[in-house]
Amino acid sequence: DADVTQTPRNRITKTGKRIMLECSQTKGHDRMYWYRQDPGLGLRLIYYSFDVKDINKGEISDGYSVSRQAQAKFSLSLESAIPNQTALYFCATSDLVGAAGELFFGEGSRLTVL
């Protein structure tokens, strides 16, 4: 089983619908992240969390919200999806504080908003 699991892997929805992307990890890491990737572009940080009680906005948080239900779970919600939120979404985890910890990524959730 993957260390970082994202569900669903693919989702097609309509404008105005509420969507939740879920991420769970078995690595025991405190830090979790949500990134978005558009075609031909790099990853952009949406939200990140350093522990269960900590939530921080990233570069592009507008239109998104997150919930850190437990150390192992970090969910991304689109309250009212719009077509320009069509993208590939990645969850990631990290362990070390500040210094030299690598990020471990899930396999991605491809979201299409019609």
Place this chain on the structure above:
Amino acid sequence: DAKTTQPPSMDCAEGRAANLPCNHSTISGNEYVYWYRQIHSQGPQYIIHGLKNNETNEMASLIITEDRKSSTLILPHATLRDTAVYYCIVRDYNTDKLIFGTGTRLQVFP
């Protein structure tokens, strides 16, 4: 957050060394340089990181200039499986954010 600049694409012959450059002229003293790669649309994979000194692991070597304003990732013997987009990133020690740029698309050819 410091920005990075990378060439959009590079080619390399299989078996040869691939040298991927990165400029990070605004890097500050507490920021690490990280390299990740992404094969197709899979989740990015960690390659290597460094602060001041050159680093080497089983995947690659990282050469950081003395002024830390640029670095080079070296894949010593590129294979076809190394074809991917390579991201050079600076990571802030305090905020722990990783901000990705657009990366370099490396094509390894036979």
